[in-house]
Every structure is written in structure tokens, then in C-alpha cells.
Amino acid sequence: MLTIGIDVGTSTVSGVVYDTETKEVRASVTVPGSPYLYTDTPGGAEQSPEVLLSAVKKILAELEEQAPGAGVIAFSTQMHGMLYIDRNGRPLSPLFTWEDKRADQPIETSSLTGNVSLAERISELTGYPTATGYALATHRYNIRNGLVPDGVWKMVTAGDYCAMKICEGGDLEKEYLVDGDAVRPVMHPATAASFGLYSIYEGCFDEIALDILDITDVILPRVGEYALAGHTPDGKEVYYSTGDNQAGFIGAAGQPGDILINIGTSAQISGVLDTHGHSVGIDRELDLRPYMGDRYLVTGAALAGGSVLKALNSVLLEIVRMSDPKSTVTEEDMYVTMERMARTAYSEGKIRKVDTRFSGTRTEPGLRGSVQGLSTENLGFGPLCAGFYYGIVKELYDFYCLMPREVREETGRVIMTGNAARKNPVLLQITEDLFGKKTVLSAWTEDAAVGAARYAALCAEHN
DSSP, X not given: OXXXXXXXXXXXXXXXXXXXXXXXXXXXXXXXXXXXXXXXXXXXXXXXXXXXXXXXXXXXXXXXXXXXXOOEEEEEEOSSOBEEEOTTSOBOSOEXXXXXXXXXXXXXXXXXXXXXXXXXXXXXXXXXXXXXXXXXXXXXXXXXXXXXXXXXXXXXXXXXXXXXHTTTTSEEOEEEETTEEEEOOEEOHHHXXXXXXXXXXXXXXXXXXXXXXXXXXXXXXXXXXXXXXXXXXXXXXXXXXXXXXXXXXXXXXXXXXXXXXXXXXXXXXXXXXXXXXXXXXXXTTSEEEEEETTEEEEEEEESOSHHHHHHHHHHHHHHHHHHOTTOOOOHHHHHHHHHHHHHHHHHTTOOOEEEOOTTOOSSOTTOOOEEEOXXXXXXXXXXXXXXXXXXXXXXXXXXXXXXXXXXXXXXOOEEEESHHHHXXXXXXXXXXXXXXXXXXXXXXXXXXXXXXXXXXXXXXXXX
16 A cells, blocks of 8 residues: 655655555655744744645645555644644644744743743643643743634644645535534644643543633644544545654654654654553653553653754854855865764764753753863864764763663664764764664654654554
8 A cells, every 4th residue: 555644844844655565665755844934922933834735735746746546645743833723724823833932931030939931830830841832832822912813713733734724625524513614623642742731641631721721622623543634635535643753753663672863953862661551650851742552652852953063063164264254165064074073083082071952951941051071182173073962962861861661671773863863973873882772774764754654554544
């Protein structure tokens, strides 16, 4: 069977045609996503849902040309973000992405507590750890500031919005109400949990927590796995999205006990925990995310990843251009040089201690990084570069050490994915040394899209 997986990411949108029998990718297309829009909301990070939908439609057209015959489509979507839609599925707002920091704005200041952000207050009031960028934190900010548009029916993810829209002109699942019909979006437990205020053991949003924040649960889609969105005009089945973290794991990690590390703009590490229906406690620095059935992903999400390498790249380029205004060294040239210098310094044991948490963490947004351990032995740019690469992996390793013993004691590999991991072999060497596990690159360049295609096959089986 041929299936299509579409990953609606932050910077790109990708799609593949996957053959479930041969386990081969028959066709692959990646196009730019939506650039960030101008907003006068402090900390706002918004994208155009219409641009993302156009990208999805372009990908579907190109995949049909390259490898026709697929009959099932499923989506993977960027986590935490949301947009508002009306009863007909029309967007009433931009997409508020996971990078949106409006809920990090202080809502009160005192001599005892200092600045308290909205996200911190939500965590305090509800007992659910909530970070800025979570959809319900963004929504609560919008309520407080009169930014929720009139006529809102539901909040949906980028992937679920696209899933509904490509069914227009075909057969879209609807809800039939007394005052007329309306679209009926369904959220996968993974994406529902990413909104915040979600009880993963009850499998639903926490009504008490929602009431505390004066949020009506009517605005939230119902939750379910393997949910059919409808059919495209040419008859393809379309299923609502799972999260990009979950899809990436489905796509890349194929053996029991595998650990998945994704280093792109940010970075995260995930392992599978089978709870057998029992609740488990995890460290507050980690997330327990729905995966499939009674299995969960234990995930540590770092803000530092390719973004800190980009920052270092910019500094080094600035030094080069100050010394030679006519220099033709490009950003890509500098990345190659950085990796080479880091690899050499790391092999010689010359490395600076760099804490790469320059943008803080999800639980401590005010935290900042540092460079320590300077000596005449490691004062050069090579040890500095090696310290940056090591610092990225070290933060992920620290998450790993906090994971339940059942995850850490599993035999398995470390699978690495993401553009930063692919372009910087030194990251694989550092990871293998720190984790003490065989470390390999994923077989796929678009793991989440491949995972979405595999998820499409599972959805078809369940329906």
C-alpha cells in the first residue's frame, strides 16, 4: 500500500509517498513553510495558515506526479501551537506557534517573588507545568488582552487545519447541531497534551483547570486516535495529525530501546515508556507525552540546538568581515570550518566548558548560558566551537539521566536526526562518547513525514 505523510513544520513543510510493503520512500518533496508575520504583540510568533495550506497542496500535487496511487494521507504537525477557526473551518487568526513568548510577559511584580509570568501563574494555579508557547497559555493571554476574535468555534493545530482544508470539495467529517452543521476536528492525544492542561491518564483536558482559567472546553476539539478527517475530492482518506515528536519516533526509531535525538533549530531527546496502564512520576524537567495506546514518550526538550550554532556562526563571520571587509566567506563556509575546528579540538581533548542555554529553558526561561574553564590551552576558536557542540549534547544527556530507569536500562541505539545532526559529524561522536551507546543517523532525511506516512497505514487499519 502507498501512503502519504505530510509534516507541517516550523520552517519547512515536507511530504513523502511511502510503500508499506517494501518500506521504501517512493517520492519526497520539501518546500518552505510560512515566514513569521509582523505582530505588535510583545513576544508574539505568528505564521500564516493559508501559506502553510498552499505548501501542503503544492506538495500533494508534486507527490501525485512523482508516485501516483497513494490512497491514504496523514499529518504530523509542529507541537504546542494553535489557530482559531470558525464553524466552517475558516481561519480567524494567524497560527500562534510554539515559539510564541507572549505568556512569558510579567503579569505582576513584587519584592518577594519578583516578576511572575502568565505561564508561571497558570502552572501555580492549575498544578500543570505550563510553558510559554503552549496553546492554552497563549489563549489565556489572548483572553486577558481581548485578542480572541469573534466567531471562534475551535482551536486547532496547523496540521489539523490543513487536514480539514484538503477535504473541501470532497467529504469532510462534520458535526450536526440544532443550529446547523459545523466542522468536527479531532485531536490526537499527543497534540492535545501539547496544548497544556491535559490529563494524559484520563485522556482528556482537565475541566477543573480550564474552569480556574475561565476557559470553556467547547473551544477544544474532542480527543481520539486514528481519527478520520474526511476524503479529498479524488477519494483519498485523510487522517488528523499526530505530533512531530511522535511521528519522528515512528519514522526513525525502529528497534526496542532506541533513544531518538533530534537536533534542528532546537533539540530534544525521547525514549519510549510502556506504562501498562499505570501512572508514573517523572522529573519536572521532562515531558511525558502520549505515543500510542499505553505507551508514552519521555521527552526532554531543549531550546538550544542549531540556533546556538547559528549564533556562534554569526559572531565568527562578523570577526572575519571586520578583519577583511571584502571577505567572500559565507555562512555555509563558516559552518564547515566550525565543525572541522571542533572535531580537531575535541579529538585532542581541548574543549571549553560551554553552557549553551543562552535562551533559558522551558522551566526556567530567565536562565542564561556561560563559557567557563578558560586556560591558555583552550583559548582558541577550535576549543570554543567544540564547547558549543558538546554543550548541546550535554543538555540532552542531562535529560537522559533524569529519565525513568526503565528507559535508560533498555538496550538500544541512539538515533540522531535533524539538519544540525546531519551536517555536523562531531555531534555523533560526542553523543556516542557521552551516552555510551551506538549512535547512528536516521535512515530518512524527513523522519516526521515518513512517520506520518506509517501512521497513515495504522489509521487505515483501525478504520
